[in-house]
Amino acid sequence: MLVPLSHFLKSTKWQIPRKSYNTWVLAIKNASSPLKALQLYTHMHRQSIPFDTFSILFTLKSCTHFKNLTIIHHLHSHIIKLGFNTHVYVSTCLLHAYAVMSFDQACDLFDEMPQRNIVTWNTMITGYSRSGSINKARSLFEAMPVRDAASWSAMITCYINNGFRDQGLSFFREMMANENPKPDQVTVGSVLSGCAHMGSLGLLAGKSVHGFVVKNGWELNVDIGTLLVDMYAKCGFLKNAVWVFVLMQERNVSTWTALICGAAQHGFCQEVLSLFKMMQEAGVRPNEMTFTGILNACAREGLIEEGRKYFKMIKETGLEPRIQHYGCMVDMFGKAGLLEEAYEVIKEMEFEPNIVIWGSFLSACKMHNQFDIADRVIGQVLRDIKPENDGGIYSLVSDLYALNKKWDDAERVRNLVLNQNVRKARGSSCI
Template identity: 40%
Template structure:
């Protein structure tokens, strides 16, 4: 039925569907369709289903409810062989990220109806497979394309090429590209992005240079690819080469600088941006967090609130919670939690996981556990956050109990879980438990990483099992890093094992010649043993290597303001008052005053 042959009531209904903005209105229109027996008009029904999934609603459960309603309408139709209608329903599921439902519907339609997929069907499903990393289903779609004769369709081939690229199968993507008799700019871009995404910047650059036409999107993909490798030079060259820089280009370059550790350059670019969006702010805030500058992350967050009308989203919240966790600024953390609740972000698993981590690192283990208990759907990262939270606060037994509960629910631990378990044993001095779970790592199908070895060395060292710790270091499949050697060196010094300390210092100094803690640890050991000439020798080695003792620094939060104190800083405002209070506290702790 064409629109020219529609009745006036059908045209009115179609016009209403184009104008509707609310769920209530849409349901009224559906009632109108049923009352006037208009559901036989396939085009009108298709428009109704597409409208069900395109109305912007404030709550996700309302959108899902409308999608279920649309699916019921679709399922009750006796004839479901119209390609336009079927494609609309499949796309509706894909749009709501219901990949399983979309693919199951596609299979059911092919099996139980006369539905014949067209090029649009395959484009939608290929994109969905690529976005969901559904490799087996993607291969099935590819075989259906071959069987149904769409191998020469430019749009279908480009969608398949992009799908294989997202799977990381750049070889298959390149074969499709080479076999294409016609290529669009999208085809070129999909393959270049695939190479860049997989880290193959040699082939990405070669294809990029061969492209007949380039736009900002392909430049951004190349910059991002170099950024992930930390190769800032080529990324900057491409950025400077661009003639049509947009906000994405600037943001990609900021990400590149942050990823390579050059935060100053990233901030200079950020300040020079002609316009910024929320992604730009999030990238810079996250860059500060990744580079261990939580103060700057919080300052930039406050600046965003004060100077823009942008509302923080879930990415902003996660980044800020990471910074708060590093600083221990609990009051600000509570405010962010309340903000997330107001904006209904607190239902997201990643937000809840970040809250669990933040409260635990601020010492509020009970609040951390409460957020965990109130999380209905827990991911492995959620369990890991609380296990590690218990660990860092010395609640080793609780961490192990939670780990056992996790296993009882058939949730398989990963490398981070096992690191949290070993850390819990370490912080609580549970040596035998630590040994037990260290041996169980491979039983879970995991391979111990250097962090697991480091945790065990620290656990054994703190317990005085120096010989066992030394053997573990010697038998590691990888070379010990500076952290492991520093940990073992500290244990040797604590238990006054001069021979092992002296030997370990030589190895540690080669890896981290500027680490003052290693030298000071051994110097203090010599001083405790009254070996003054050896202690002086350590001082000479420090001077020769240009090593200076780092100044102690601490951070506290007072009335929502972060205060930083540096050891020996007599110029700090109100220093006399601070110093006087510290002296009184020292006397009080010694029992000199009541």
């Protein structure tokens, strides 16, 4: 049996004065938290204050933030009791709530809906996208009686977010060729993000998207501008990234960080430090990703003292170092042959070392033939990381044993990999 809504409201100690109906609806809309919206809704019910679609919609939207199916079930039951379940806007809002928490129940509701609008269909495509059901999303897209820009965006995002970026770009080209509907900012954002993750392979498509933005007279606002900077930077076209950056009237921390991380990724390490100095002079406060880009540049260039300085600056800025920052420091010390310092960084971490950090550390031990230091952690690495999860680490450990003529240990570890029939994992960086 479902727990009654009053269970969630036992902690309520404040009294709600009597108000007019319109004031109640406005109060639900402007509630400072989902809990207050639910409290207001419950009070309206107890006081027999009449509901309409607006009060139902505002409560549903607010309570979706709870991500609690019990609450949504109770609201659903109340909606049916009030007879609002046949209202397409209410049903669509309820569908969105289920899609966030239990997509199977969203599918059931979709099948039962007597009426659907374009938002209903788009919500389902997005839900299938999140669950990785690309073919079902495409079938639903094809079955739509009418499509808008959001429908195309949802389908393009579905392909891109599930790793089928070529198909996503092809879909975008088809959308541009149809000219109705035209791509909007959300569509362009999804495509540019996909191009950025394709590296140099996405450059041509990214340029065509940029051309579309210019041709249609779009303002180079902070959102579109930052996406273009990020795309060009990650594709290795730093000159174009800087050009867009300079043309932008407004820049935020994401804009600066996109350029810094892109420059670091392609080895423009001194430029990274210069950009960070300009960022500080502009009064823009860095975030965690900004420092990841800076530390990655220091690691690539072997700028040990600068790396120490910027790692210390993370806390001075009011942030806490993340695992990727520690990973950059391990990488930096490891490449420089400072294996003891790299090991100290690992010991000082508040996180459990991940595969990337262990791989970076052991690779450095192998590069500098420092088996004694590697031997301190090999036992922990083999306990924490299973061969089926990353055969590359096991192959690295086997190589370290072989380089130090520990043939039996090398064969033992190698057999663990072969028995699991695993492949070496792709190399990873600290970004």
